């Protein structure tokens with residue numbers, strides 16, 4: 012079948028096996044579960060370890076969608092220095108409509124123990140003892156049942172999904188109470204930035220007993236670390252321009268580093284080659300676009316649809332995606348000017364696209380979000396930003412200079428302005 016000329020050195024069997032390995036080591040759609048595959052985040056990890064070590068201190072971990080909050084919460088125990096004390100890592104997810112009792116019972120069902128209640132020694136979980144309602148007092152009492160020889164960490168992920176305000180207030184009160192009774196449990200509340208921060212900012216009582224940790228987008232060296240760890244594990248290599256392309260395109264969202272890395276590796280392996288080339292990333296871009304969630308494709312269409320042939324919504328949106336963002340993903344309108352100028356190949360002022368920006372925020376599916384003072388914007392769904400850039404590349408909106416800049420190294424802002 013395959014033509015051996017131009018093929019790499021791998022046998023078809025070996026290439027297949029590598030492909031399988033690559034598929035498990037790049038995980039674009041699931042949180043990291045293995046410490047060795049977790050990249051960067053030293054700074055956040057050390058803050059988390061400090062809070063876990065300090066009795067009566069609890070954690071709030073927040074950030075944009077997809078920056079790696081769940082992965083951090085899952086890997087946290089990996090960062091705790093070896094100790095004779097045993098880590099009890101209990102993780103639950105919150106869902107819309109959850110009451111406090113529902114969350115508490117879910118936590119209880121993860122607390123397993125063995126005992127003899129007259130039916131010989133048997134395994135139980137705490138939830139079995141609460142067939143009815145779970146009150147705040149029950150919860151606090153159970154949280155004090157952990158042994159001193161244990162390091163209990165209780166994670167409530169997706170906390171922002173809870174729409175019931177009372178539940179959130181209850182959790183704030185529990186944090187305060189656990190801190191006051193000196194329990195050795197560390198509660199770790201994880202969720203998307205704004206809602207979580209708002210909530211806890213309103214409860215000043217917990218300020219002193221919580222460590223609030225913001226997960227920023229991944230820094231350039233952390234993105235690179237994601238690739239390097241996997242390439243080393245797979246015994247594969249990647250050219251520097253290929254790495255930069257992936258690093259810069261991801262805009263700090265790790266799932267894109269995984270997705271582009273995976274498809275680029277697949278493409279190289281299709282050639283039976285262990286060396287990933289620049290052009291493999293270009294193939295990966297089209298594959299990532301094809302496999303993107305339907306919701307991204309739909310929102311893009313809604314945002315850029317127009318009856319007027321001369322409407323430039325696609326161009327403005329692409330420029331927005333190229334604009335320099337801050338840690339929370341916001342860009343200033345002035346930062347859109349330079350990429351927009353590059354896309355249109357003629358100088359433009361802010362007046363040329365200000366209406367379009369407002370349109371993107373107020374209509375057109377609300378693809379952009381504005382800050383209160385309306386001074387800056389961001390993509391409502393962070394995953395949209397790399398998607399728009401890649402669409403722009405595929406559709407020829409982004410010119411060769413910008414494409415080259417993308418692969419040129421640690422200067423993702425060559426084609427964006429401050």
Ligand SMILES: Nc1ncnc2c1ncn2[C@@H]1O[C@H](COP(=O)(O)OP(=O)(O)OP(=O)(O)O)[C@@H](O)[C@H]1O
Nearest residue numbers: 038039040049050076077078079080081082265266
């Ligand atoms: N430190 C890391 N090293 C390598 N990959 C990571 C790291 N953190 C996150 N990822 C990858 O990034 C993607 C998103 O991670 P994760 O699910 O943890 O983010 P999240 O902030 O919890 O997202 P969401 O807001 O959707 O819940 C996953 O594919 C995960 O494998």
Ligand SMILES: [Mg+2]
Nearest residue numbers: 080081082168
């Ligand atoms: Mg998550």
